[in-house]
Amino acid sequence: xxxxxxxxxxxxxxxxxxxxxxxxxxxxxxxxxxxxxxxxxxxxxxxxxxxxxxxxxxxxxxxxxxxxxxxxxxxxxxxxxxxxxxxxxxxxxxxxxxxxxxxxxxxxxxxxxxxxxxxxxxxxxxxxxxxxxxxxxxxxxxxxxxxxxxxxxxxxxxxxxxxxxxxxxxxxxxxxxxxxxxxxxxxxxxxxxxxxxxxxxxxxxxxxxxxxxxxxxx
Amino acid sequence: xxxxxxxxxxxxxxxxxxxxxxxxxxxxxxxxxxxxxxxxxxxxxxxxxxxxxxxxxxxxxxxxxxxxxxxxxxxxxxxxxxxxxxxxxxxxxxxxxxxxxxxxx
Numbered sequence: 001x002x003x004x005x006x007x008x009x010x011x012x013x014x015x016x017x018x019x020x021x022x023x024x025x026x027x028x029x030x031x032x033x034x035x036x037x038x039x040x041x042x043x044x045x046x047x048x049x050x051x052x053x054x055x056x057x058x059x060x061x062x063x064x065x066x067x068x069x070x071x072x073x074x075x076x077x078x079x080x081x082x083x084x085x086x087x088x089x090x091x092x093x094x095x096x097x098x099x100x101x102x103x104x105x106x107x108x109x110x111x112x113x114x115x116x117x118x119x120x121x122x123x124x125x126x127x128x129x130x131x132x133x134x135x136x137x138x139x140x141x142x143x144x145x146x147x148x149x150x151x152x153x154x155x156x157x158x159x160x161x162x163x164x165x166x167x168x169x170x171x172x173x174x175x176x177x178x179x180x181x182x183x184x185x186x187x188x189x190x191x192x193x194x195x196x197x198x199x200x201x202x203x204x205x206x207x208x209x210x211x212x213x214x215x216x217x218x
Numbered sequence: 219x220x221x222x223x224x225x226x227x228x229x230x231x232x233x234x235x236x237x238x239x240x241x242x243x244x245x246x247x248x249x250x251x252x253x254x255x256x257x258x259x260x261x262x263x264x265x266x267x268x269x270x271x272x273x274x275x276x277x278x279x280x281x282x283x284x285x286x287x288x289x290x291x292x293x294x295x296x297x298x299x300x301x302x303x304x305x306x307x308x309x310x311x312x313x314x315x316x317x318x319x320x321x322x323x
Contacts, residue, residue, distance in 0.1 A: 030298070030299070031299065032297050032298050032299025032300040032301065033299060033300070033301050035293075035297055035299075035300060036290075036293070036297075036300050036301055039289070039290075039293060039300075043281060043286065043289060044280070044281045047281040047285065048279060048281075051279060057282070057285075060285075061285055061288065061289075064285070064289055065289060065292045065293075068289070068293055069292075069293070069296055069297075072293075072296070072297050120230055120262070122225075122226060122227045125225065126224070126225025126226060126227040126228065127225060127226050127227075127258070128226040128227075128230075128258045128259065128262060130258075134261070134265075135261040135264055135265065136265060136268070137261075137264040137265050137267070137268035140265075140268045140271075140272050149272070149276070150276045153272060153273055153276045153277065154276070154277070157273065157277065168273075169277065172270040172273055172274060173273055173274050173277045173278060173279075174278075174279075193234055193235065193238075193240075196234060197233070197234035200234065200266060200269050200270060201230070201266075203269050203273065204265055204266055204269040207265070207268075207269055207272065208265065
């Protein structure tokens with residue numbers, strides 16, 4: 001029989017506020033104000049997760065309400081073997097997935113899912129082909145605020161397969177850790193890293209095409 | 219002995235871990251040795267890094283203030299004793315929320 005996992009230790013917070021562990025314990029004893037502090041602390045990250053998974057602000061709002069309410073109702077079951085934030089992400093991700101599944105019952109909801117990701121091209125000897133090799137990084141920084149560039153990025157990200165897009169957005173745009181993403185999406189950390197890398201490679205190709213197409217500067 | 223990174227393809231495969239700093243030291247060293255002799259891969263690293271930077275600058279999304287308020291109101295109705303200790307400190311919305319009204323779950 002396996003031993004139960006030890007509750008995780010918690011470092012003191014730099015802002016002097018009570019840590020999640022203490023707030024969870026107070027919430028479990030019925031302290032609604034402590035739960036409110038947990039909500040305030042985690043709502044923005046949870047919103048980004050919900051928004052990235054559902055792609056809709058309205059859906060993200062409902063996911064957020066459902067997730068925090070579920071978390072509150074399930075708090076007596078939380079034993080502290082994982083970070084509270086990871087546990088919360090998992091609840092929100094499940095809520096978002098349920099919502100997506102319900103929507104996909106509608107015909108054509110998956111009609112635009114691309115099947116393959118693009119990436120760099122190599123010669124038979126494994127060297128980069130010149131088409132994958134123009135240096136647009138400097139131009140990219142100069143045109144960071146360009147509307148055209150913004151549209152190109154938006155389009156390229158939307159064209160990623162959903163599983164890759166979610167991981168990419170959570171990691172590279174929202175700054176979640178690999179561990180939190182893996183926990184929320186029920187993936188292994190290597191799977192998170194692999195999807196992230198492939199998504200970056202595909203987006204890099206699309207951005208290269210944008211810059212090489214000679215789109216006019218703003 | 220360090221196994222060299224022979225080809226650009228191998229370099230590209232290792233790049234994600236290298237940039238995160240999670241590549242084992244011997245592989246990181248081999249990759250750096252390859253980069254020191256391969257200008258196309260240096261360009262590749264620059265554009266690979268720029269991809270994440272650009273997407274972050276364009277797609278960063280903050281929680282709209284209206285949503286902070288509606289969530290607080292919703293939970294206030296369902297969680298006994300729920301009250302926020304501070305006034306809403308959410309960022310100003312970057313645009314109008316698609317549906318910022320309170321929703322019942």
